[in-house]
Every structure is written in C-alpha cells, then in structure tokens.
Amino acid sequence: MRGYIVKAMLLKYWYITKNRLDRIFDVFYWPLMSLMIWGFTTYYLRDFTGNFIINILVGGTVLWVFFHRAQQDITSYTLEDFWSRNLYNLFSSPMRWSEFVVSIVIFGLLRAVITFFFLAVLSFILFAFNIFGAGIFAIALFASALMMFGWIIGLFVAALIFRYGMRIQVFAWSFAWLIQPFSAVFYPLASMPIWIQRISIVFPTTHIFEGLRYAFQHNTILWNHVAYAFGINAILIVVACWIFKKSLDTAKKKGLLTRRE
C-alpha cells in the first residue's frame, strides 16, 4: 500500500466533488430531505405514541443515511471513472486495486462522517433530538458497524459494475433500498412476519438498529447484537474484497477496462 497513490486518488475524488454539484448534494441535500420528512412525521405521530417515536424515526434516519452514504460513495465514485471513460488511464497507472479500494473507502468515510454530523446537528436544532442520547460509545459502535456494511455493499455493487459495465449502474442507487425493508430501521424485528424475520436476522443492519433502539430505551448496549454485526461484517468484507478483485480480473480478461464506449 503506497500512501502517495492513496493521496493522489483522494485528491481526484476531492476535485470531482468540488467540480460537481451532484456530489455536494449527496452530502447535504438528500440527507436533509430525508431528515425533514421523517422528522415532521414524528411531529404528527408523537401525539399518539409519545416522544420515543423521535428516537426511532429520526435516530433511524440519521444512521440509515450514514450507511447509505458509505455505500453509495463507493459506487458513485467508481461510476465517475466509467462515465468519463478514464479507467484506461487509471488502471494503466501504477495504482493497484487495493489502493483503489482503500482510497475510495477513506473518501466515502470522510463524506459519511460529514453527513452524520450535519444531520446530528440539524436533528438537534429542528427536532430537539440528540443522537448521542443513546451514549457516544454506543453510537460510535453502531455507526462503525453500519459503515463497514456500507463498504461491503458498495464494494459488491462496484464489483458488479466492473463485471457487467454501466448497464447495471441502477444498482448503485437502489441496492441499499433493497436491504432497508429487511433491516428493521424504523420498526422492531418482532413486528415483522416470521418469514421476513428469518431473512432480516441475517443482515447486520437489523442487529444494529435493534441495538440502537434498545440503547435509546435502556441506555445499555446489547453486546450480542454488536458482536453479530461486527462478526458477520468481518467475514463479508473479506468476501466483498475477493469478489471485487475477481470482477476486476474478469474485466481485464474480457477487455472491459479498454472499452471505448
């Protein structure tokens, strides 16, 4: 791993971000819209359910957006190189695949952290919701596990893009939403039908959001949820890196990196 290559790639992602309004909107505009919709919904619902609904919906939104950002940045910045037909120059340079992954993950992390604090401050101002009410350590743990899963999904979708090209770019934006209904983001696992629970229990996101709700209610961390989330993430991140490398090898074998369209 060579620091100067990672730095060069980070500089590239910074240039893309500052030159492209969409990439700035990703960090501020869309997260703000999500927060406003769910935040205002809590205004209505708390008359029936009490203040705890704020913790569930706004807390869920802040952390879900954080996860979504971590996932989407890997795929959208990968797509930037496809759109600009720049893969030829990039992969003929001394950059290794691992340096590509590490730099995109670091940049995604920075953006996700900015989004997280932006929403944390706004949710406090607009809805008097303190995300750290569950405990700073607990939030740091849940956020780290979510971020890891975001990288896993991001790498998996990026692998698909390298393997099948831009025709499947829609997954860059949609894949996280495929997982959301099963992740118990805004409702407890127990409220779902049994057959969905059996699927949901597999996802680390389910354990994180279950743990988050419990932490808000009892100010205690359920370590079994945390252990499962980190354990499965540790396995999946190795698998995601392996799939990404294999996809890149296939792309090199089939000549996809040199395509002119």
Added chain:
Amino acid sequence: MRYAVEVSNLKKSYGKFQALKGISFKIRKGEIFGLLGPNGAGKSTAINILADLLTKDSGRIRILGKEPRDVKEKMNVATAYSWMNGILKVHENLRIFARLYNIPNAEERIDYLIDLFGLTELRNKKAYTLSSGEATRLNICKGLINKPDVLLLDECTVGLDPEVAAKTRRIIKNLQKKESTTILFTSHIMHEVEQLCNRIAFLSHGKILKIGTTKSIKKLIDRQIVRIEFIPGRKPIEKILKKLDVDILYLKKNKVSIGVRQKKFKLHEMLHPILKAGIRIKDLHVRKPTLDDVFIKIAGEKAE
C-alpha cells in the same frame, strides 16, 4: 539488457475470435518500433496487454526485464481512444497522474507539458469541454508526465490537425533522441510510421507478417508506381496495358496504377504503345513505393 520490450508468442482470444495468434517481437532500448496494420489487426490488443489493461491467454512479455505490472512506474501509455476525467480541469487531471506516478517537481513538469502541447490557455478548462484534438493532446501530456522509459502510443495522433500531428511526431522523435525513450507506436497511417519508426512490424488478422527497418521493408517492392489518368475515349485501355510487362495494381474507368520493375523502368517505352494506340493522357504521376503498397503486397501474398 539490450531489449526494452520482449514479446514472445503472445496470444489473446475473445471467445472464438483470435485477436492475437502468437506474435513475437523485440524492441531495442531507445528504439521507435511501429506496429502497423489495418483496423482490427490486433494492434490495440497488443498495446493493451503490454499496458497491463488486458490479460493475455498465453505468451511471454518482459518490459525492462520485468512483467508489465511490475514496471508501471517506468512506462506510460497514450491513446486517442481513452479520455481523461471530463469533470476535472486540464491541470487537475495532469496533477492526479503526476501524483500517481510520484514524480518530483510535478508542477514544473505539468507546466512544461501544457506549454509544449499548446494547452496553456486551456489549463483551467474542464476536460469535457475540449475538442477531440485537444483531448488527444492532453492524453499525450499524461503519457509523458513521468518521463517514461517505455512509452506505448496507440493511434495517438488520431483527431489531431496536420500541423499538431507533425509537431507531435517531432516531439516523439526528440524524446527518442534526448531521453532515449523506447517507444511502441501503433498506427494505420503509413507515412507517419515511415517517418517515425526505426523498425516496423506488419500486423494483419492477429499475425505479424513481416518485421524490419522501413528501408528494408520498402525494398520488398522493387517497383515504381505509375499512376495515369486518361481522357475518356472508346479505346480498349485494359487490352493495351495487358500487353505490356507491367503489374496493373488498380484500374477503374480511365484511371490506372501500374507497378513497374525499377531496373527495367523506362517511361517512354511504356507510354509509347499507349500513345500509339491513340489513347490520350490527362495526368501522369511516377512515385516510389510507400509502406501502403508494401502492406497491400504482403497481405495479398499471405492471403494467397
């Protein structure tokens, strides 16, 4: 180490299509070597494998004595068919690659190349706003950013206007002279290859048909090419030409290209029977054979 690039029995297929059928060549240090051939001959496939962008099926490649992936810092590639990142400005694109290649005095190098290729006024423009010729120049700048020991140039002058293309060729030639850069140059523009390359390989349908210096290859045709345009009439031009000891290379309506053995060549003897038959000549050119003629000849022989 005498050779900067060694390629031995290189093969590559895409499904059932064999793009390279076992090509071999060696490029000496400081040499400009041309891979010449029509579209689809396998030139870009060869370059892409050398640039480590495409996996070979079999064969052996050594660049500066190593596998291509282990020597990327010392080589570079420029092609007219790839783009730099369009959303980035000209100088931003070059800065990224300067850092990827970890070159010292990056800004100085960027300024030098931007100036050399006449991009000074465009340095703050986003790359997507460049014309195709300007984008090609930017690609060549990127190819030279790390002062490569081995430079792969794939049809890099496509889209350049004649003046800039000529300047680019001069720069390439200077690189060879001043920095002893080894250059693999692919093109289907024969005169460009003839002007630049020390040695060339003719590639057709994934096979190398001939390798040699431009002089030695041109000697494969010991003919002068005579191109005649007649004033249209009813005289049987083809019949008369066939009686002469010449190769008819091209004949259509009132235009003909003839290959004549150089030693025997006497223009007046050739023209005499034509004029005697009352055929009137509108225009006449005599020229030496070009690489195009050689390529057509070699490709034709191999096809037979």
